Amino acid sequence: MYIKTLSKSGEPLELTLDELEVFSTCPCCGAEVPQPDFWENVKNDPDFDSYTTEAYCARCSSLSVAERHILTKCRSVKSEAEHIGEQLLRGEMTCSEVCQHLRELGEALDAAV
Numbered sequence: 211m212y213i214k215t216l217s218k219s220g221e222p223l224e225l226t227l228d229e230l231e232v233f234s235t236c237p238c239c240g241a242e243v244p245q246p247d248f249w250e251n252v253k254n255d256p257d258f259d260s261y262t263t264e265a266y267c268a269r270c271s272s273l274s275v276a277e278r279h280i281l282t283k284c285r286s287v288k289s290e291a292e293h294i295g296e297q298l299l300r301g302e303m304t305c306s307e308v309c310q311h312l313r314e315l316g317e318a319l320d321a322a323v
């Protein structure tokens with residue numbers, strides 16, 4: 211098996227699957243995590259599921275479960291806060307609505323921690 215893609219010069223390029231470099235995203239901090247054993251895992255583990263298997267980056271691997279949980283929450287809050295800010299930029303929310311949503315975000319964080 212192989213995939214077809216285009217080279218930088220636009221020429222068609224065929225790559226065998228094991229030539230492909232596979233990466234995942236750390237579920238905790240969002241860092242890119244190389245998966246050098248991906249094809250080995252696919253070959254050797256019939257239950258291996260690339261959609262549900264999570265791999266932490268080197269930094270997050272050394273954290274406790276509680277620390278990973280907090281970091282995951284930080285990412286989520288950051289993403290929600292950016293979304294709220296974007297709505298202000300697009301004129302879909304007023305300043306007071308934005309403040310209200312940010313307060314609710316803080317309250318949700320308090321409840322989760």
Ligand SMILES: [Zn+2]
Pocket residue numbers: 236237238239240241266267268269270271
């Ligand atoms: Zn990480």
